[in-house]
Amino acid sequence: MTQAVELASVRKVYGFGPSAMVALNDVELTIEPGRFVSLIGPSGCGKSTLLRLVAGLESADAGTVSVHGVTPEEACAAKLIGLVPQSPALLPWLSVLKNVTLPHKINRGAAGRRERIGALSARDESRGAPDMLALLDKAGLSEAVDKLPSQLSGGMQQRAAIVRAFGLQPDVLLMDEPFSALDEFTRESLQDQLLDLWDELKTTVLFVTHSVSEAVRLSDSVVVMAPRPGRIVDWIDIDLPRPRNQRLFEDARFHEYEDRIRDALHSAWRSADAA
Amino acid sequence: MTTVEETTATAERPTATAAAQPPVEPSRYSLRHPQSRIAWVRPAVWLPLVVMLAALGALWQLGAAKLPYLLPPLPAIGQSLGQNLGYYLQNAMITLGESVAGLVIGFVAAFVLAVLISELPIVRRAVMPIAVVLNVTPLVAIAPALVVAFGFGPMPKLVITALICFFPILINTTTGLRSVPQQVLQVYKTMDASRIELLVHLRIPNALPFLFAALRIVFPLSIIGAVVAELSASGATGGLGTVISTASSMNQLAVVYSAILILAVMGVLLLLVITVIERRVLHWHESSTD
Numbered sequence: 237m238t239q240a241v242e243l244a245s246v247r248k249v250y251g252f253g254p255s256a257m258v259a260l261n262d263v264e265l266t267i268e269p270g271r272f273v274s275l276i277g278p279s280g281c282g283k284s285t286l287l288r289l290v291a292g293l294e295s296a297d298a299g300t301v302s303v304h305g306v307t308p309e310e311a312c313a314a315k316l317i318g319l320v321p322q323s324p325a326l327l328p329w330l331s332v333l334k335n336v337t338l339p340h341k342i343n344r345g346a347a348g349r350r351e352r353i354g355a356l357s358a359r360d361e362s363r364g365a366p367d368m369l370a371l372l373d374k375a376g377l378s379e380a381v382d383k384l385p386s387q388l389s390g391g392m393q394q395r396a397a398i399v400r401a402f403g404l405q406p407d408v409l410l411m412d413e414p415f416s417a418l419d420e421f422t423r424e425s426l427q428d429q430l431l432d433l434w435d436e437l438k439t440t441v442l443f444v445t446h447s448v449s450e451a452v453r454l455s456d457s458v459v460v461m462a463p464r465p466g467r468i469v470d471w472i473d474i475d476l477p478r479p480r481n482q483r484l485f486e487d488a489r490f491h492e493y494e495d496r497i498r499d500a501l502h503s504a505w506r507s508a509d510a511a
Numbered sequence: 512m513t514t515v516e517e518t519t520a521t522a523e524r525p526t527a528t529a530a531a532q533p534p535v536e537p538s539r540y541s542l543r544h545p546q547s548r549i550a551w552v553r554p555a556v557w558l559p560l561v562v563m564l565a566a567l568g569a570l571w572q573l574g575a576a577k578l579p580y581l582l583p584p585l586p587a588i589g590q591s592l593g594q595n596l597g598y599y600l601q602n603a604m605i606t607l608g609e610s611v612a613g614l615v616i617g618f619v620a621a622f623v624l625a626v627l628i629s630e631l632p633i634v635r636r637a638v639m640p641i642a643v644v645l646n647v648t649p650l651v652a653i654a655p656a657l658v659v660a661f662g663f664g665p666m667p668k669l670v671i672t673a674l675i676c677f678f679p680i681l682i683n684t685t686t687g688l689r690s691v692p693q694q695v696l697q698v699y700k701t702m703d704a705s706r707i708e709l710l711v712h713l714r715i716p717n718a719l720p721f722l723f724a725a726l727r728i729v730f731p732l733s734i735i736g737a738v739v740a741e742l743s744a745s746g747a748t749g750g751l752g753t754v755i756s757t758a759s760s761m762n763q764l765a766v767v768y769s770a771i772l773i774l775a776v777m778g779v780l781l782l783l784v785i786t787v788i789e790r791r792v793l794h795w796h797e798s799s800t801d
Contacts, residue, residue: 309703312702325692327716330798343708
């Protein structure tokens with residue numbers, strides 16, 4: 237079976253000479269299809285860089301990155317990848333509905349290219365253009381379909397951005413701190429909705445976050461990263477039952493996982509300071 | 512996400528529903544509306560301007576009485592306009608035709624070049640320095656040379672008007688095409704959007720507010736271009752610029768000022784046209800929400 241995401245001895249350096257900054261050093265990461273994996277770590281640990289490498293927005297200086305057995309560029313050409321950036325990145329001149337359907341008009345040759353990537357054809361018989369109105373409805377945006385992004389709250393804009401990404405039916409969904417600009421309350425409700433949507437599509441998710449509780453709540457596995465140089469220091473599987481709702485917070489194991497991740501982050505932080 | 516909480520809240524306090532209804536917004540044609548469309552009926556809105564105009568008019572009349580060789584009295588201007596309205600309008604149409612035609616030429620050239628510049632860095636490096644030099648060269652100085660080259664026909668007028676409109680459109684459109692937010696570009700690059708798709712769906716719509724900012728400058732400028740060209744081509748067949756130069760050589764001050772007044776009105780009308788178009792096209796943009 238080919239892995240959804242695979243990084244082998246990946247190295248990425250910004251700049252050169254004495255001012256060079258090693259953003260990622262010798263990173264190994266394998267994600268099975270359908271897993272929800274979070275990357276967590278302090279700023280400068282290269283988690284966003286890792287995401288951009290998988291998205292094909294940057295290329296590694298050494299090592300290989302593959303998505304379902306092909307390069308990130310080929311994966312983009314076949315529209316295997318959906319990206320939810322930190323800001324909603326909606327187009328202000330299009331209504332919410334047009335914003336989320338525009339990707340279907342882009343790169344129409346992608347479906348054919350996708351079929352040629354053998355490992356994927358088994359995954360889906362029922363693939364067709366999704367009903368975007370139903371998706372928007374599911375995300376609680378049925379009232380906002382014809383509104384412009386500027387008429388929506390930040391949380392609703394980010395939900396529209398998530399619907400846009402899910403509408404692509406991506407094989408790998410990349411999310412770069414999508415909830416970091418939202419207030420606590422909005423964030424929790426968006427986490428619920430993200431899990432609902434993910435439950436249906438069962439896509440692979442690579443989720444970058446600063447928040448320990450967010451990582452535990454959402455993920456099957458949490459990858460802990462450390463800075464200087466950016467690297468992976470720990471891999472923690474979160475063995476909690478799904479669906480994960482509000483009751484999860486009362487579960488003692490939830491907090492045990494939080495503590496484990498915090499410990500891993502702290503020891504990585506100390507070792508980085510000592511180095 | 513708030514809907515759930517709101518419904519439970521109203522279920523607990525059913526009496527609150529009526530109070531929670533938003534107050535009915537007064538019509539925009541009512542004075543109670545904050546941005547009422549008939550706000551101008553209030554003296555506070557129109558009185559300052561009217562007083563200012565009256566003061567200026569009185570000053571003008573005083574000046575005209577003291578210096579009859581410099582300023583025509585206002586009634587004389589009105590008389591000239593009333594008696595020769597057809598003559599003025601005919602020349603105004605010539606000038607307007609020149610400015611609009613030059614505007615269209617300048618717009619198309621600048622827009623196409625802006626797209627090429629934003630897509631091909633080599634074009635940018637080749638063209639931009641020349642465009643900048645062209646922009647800082649006074650058009651008033653180029654105009655006579657163009658008249659020598661192209662004669663007294665419409666050609667030099669179109670060239671000058673197009674030139675004067677060209678640069679603001681070029682600079683603003685280029686900026687707009689290049690200023691699509693990075694995260695938006697990244698979302699569409701992960702779909703492997705082609706350059707044409709990025710241009711059509713992201714860059715050009717993104718450039719529209721910038722383009723309209725340029726058009727607001729350029730619409731009135733186009734009249735300046737046409738008049739400068741007409742003034743340089745002494746002996747041209749028509750246009751308000753020609754009217755002004757002939758009348759001033761014969762010391763017909765009332766005619767000169769009548770033509771100037773019509774030019775000002777034309778400028779205002781063009782500005783009005785572009786404002787209306789802008790509101791339609793850019794209804795989504797901050798600049799159109801009042």
